[in-house]
Amino acid sequence: MAAPDFNDLTLDSYTFPQSRLRRRITAPERTPLVLIACGSFSPITFLHLRMFEMAADYARFNTQFEVVGAYLSCVGDAYKKTGLVKAAHRINMCSLAVQQSSWISVDPWEALHEEYLETAKVLDHFNYELNEVMGGVDVGGGQKKKCRIALLAGADLIQTMSTPGVWAERDIDYILRNFGAFIVERTGTDIDEALSQLQSWKDNIWVIQQLVQNDISSTKVRLFLRRDMSIRYLVPEPVVQYIEENGLFDEDGAASTTSNDGKDGDGKGKGRLKAGESKGVSAVDGLDGAPGSSSGNPMG
Numbered sequence: 040m041a042a043p044d045f046n047d048l049t050l051d052s053y054t055f056p057q058s059r060l061r062r063r064i065t066a067p068e069r070t071p072l073v074l075i076a077c078g079s080f081s082p083i084t085f086l087h088l089r090m091f092e093m094a095a096d097y098a099r100f101n102t103q104f105e106v107v108g109a110y111l112s113c114v115g116d117a118y119k120k121t122g123l124v125k126a127a128h129r130i131n132m133c134s135l136a137v138q139q140s141s142w143i144s145v146d147p148w149e150a151l152h153e154e155y156l157e158t159a160k161v162l163d164h165f166n167y168e169l170n171e172v173m174g175g176v177d178v179g180g181g182q183k184k185k186c187r188i189a190l191l192a193g194a195d196l197i198q199t200m201s202t203p204g205v206w207a208e209r210d211i212d213y214i215l216r217n218f219g220a221f222i223v224e225r226t227g228t229d230i231d232e233a234l235s236q237l238q239s240w241k242d243n244i245w246v247i248q249q250l251v252q253n254d255i256s257s258t259k260v261r262l263f264l265r266r267d268m269s270i271r272y273l274v275p276e277p278v279v280q281y282i283e284e285n286g287l288f289d290e291d292g293a294a295s296t297t298s299n300d301g302k303d304g305d306g307k308g309k310g311r312l313k314a315g316e317s318k319g320v321s322a323v324d325g326l327d328g329a330p331g332s333s334s335g336n337p338m339g
């Protein structure tokens with residue numbers, strides 16, 4: 040397994056990852072689309088990866104877009120949210136998770152900033168790299184077409200746009216007017232309610248039904264880990280190994296960005312069960328961390 044190297048990166052040495060981006064569109068009448076998933080990814084789960092596949096299918100069958108690229112952008116360490124391990128770990132886990140994907144990339148730019156970056160700024164960054172620096176993608180005959188950049192998110196995230204105090208009004212307008220969002224339905228979130236206050240931008244919001252309901256959340260994965268329960272087949276295997284090797288998410292406090300850099304202790308994920316071992320169903324009784332529990336504004 041290639042060693043992840045986020046720790047060696049700085050903003051000065053940063054280059055925009057392009058190796059998995061399709062530089063030429065196959066159907067020139069379509070608009071090239073690049074999907075950007077912003078989030079904590081603490082840790083990344085199979086559902087996060089699956090969101091891209093669902094969105095690509097949705098775009099192919101229901102829109103005039105052609106997906107040419109996809110990026111995971113982890114929020115940086117300034118984002119104060121329960122359960123967030125250091126950005127370096129989250130980026131490394133995302134990079135391991137997409138090793139088998141031919142088209143999903145991880146962009147560390149957002150997480151390389153010490154200060155919190157609003158999502159509007161993150162999307163601007165992608166627009167700059169893809170459309171200003173690269174000039175878009177080839178459509179043949181020496182012509183290029185600008186990419187549509189869109190936010191890819193779960194219904195709980197779009198619901199926070201209607202929660203007072205979480206997003207700046209102007210950012211919501213900026214994001215939904217200029218970029219738009221592909222929204223994956225999520226158990227526990229009423230999509231109609233989530234979208235009710237966003238009707239002005241409805242033409243730029245695409246709602247994706249989960250045909251196979253999948254309710255994995257990072258919160259649940261963290262809870263399983265704290266209870267020494269197996270997380271295999273909820274997150275990609277290299278991520279399971281990375282968590283074990285770095286002793287991540289062992290305790291409530293250890294999950295904070297300020298207290299766990301994965302270098303303290305013996306780093307072996309003490310006391311974790313081996314593959315196939317489990318403490319039984321009763322251990323999940325009263326599972327208390329609601330998925331997508333980011334109802335407030337964790338900045339500051």
Ligand SMILES: Nc1ncnc2c1ncn2[C@@H]1O[C@H](COP(=O)(O)OP(=O)(O)OP(=O)(O)O)[C@@H](O)[C@H]1O
Pocket residue numbers: 076077078079080081086087122191192193194195196223224225226253254255256257258259329330331332333
């Ligand atoms: N089960 C799910 N269904 C639909 N969308 C999801 C699901 N899990 C995560 N997402 C979406 O993935 C993006 C990144 O999510 P995030 O990193 O917050 O994961 P999470 O599992 O919700 O985390 P946490 O449990 O720590 O709040 C968000 O847009 C979120 O809405």
Ligand SMILES: O=C(O)c1ccc[n+]([C@@H]2O[C@H](COP(=O)([O-])O)[C@@H](O)[C@H]2O)c1
Pocket residue numbers: 077078079080113114118120156157158159196199205206207210331333
């Ligand atoms: O830009 C904003 O004002 C803003 C307000 C709330 C949330 N976000 C982004 O939404 C994502 C939420 O992730 P999470 O893990 O808290 O669900 C994360 O990438 C945040 O930066 C962004």
